[in-house]
Amino acid sequence: MPIFEYLCKDCGRAFEKIVPRYDSIVDCAHCNSAKVEKQLSVFAVAGSSASGATDFAAPDGSCGRCGAAQPGSCALD
Ligand SMILES: [Zn+2]
Incomplete structure (x- = not known):
């Protein structure tokens, strides 16, 4: 069975x-x-940006995932 990430x-x-x-249909675990x-998986997001989708594109080399001005300045990088 698949496992999904959810946000309440x-x-x-x-x-x-x-x-x-x-x-x-799922209920909040908390x-x-x-x-x-339902949240998109990390892999799905990475794949969409690699295929040319603009939703997560970073126009100036910024992180793109958290809005940080510089890569590496957020916890995700
Ligand atoms: Zn909840």
Whole structure:
């Protein structure tokens, strides 16, 4: 079964859950809220930028993932 990462809109916390189907309804692991949003996987985001998508493009060489002005100035790099 696939594992997906979710972000709860009620408590703002992220969690991962193994679900039987891609579109399965899940509740927040922390507060049981149903208002959770499935997050794109890290691999999917990296693939989209490599294929020319502009959503995460960094026009001036900035991080692009967190909005930091310089690469390496955020925790993600
Ligand atoms: Zn929650």
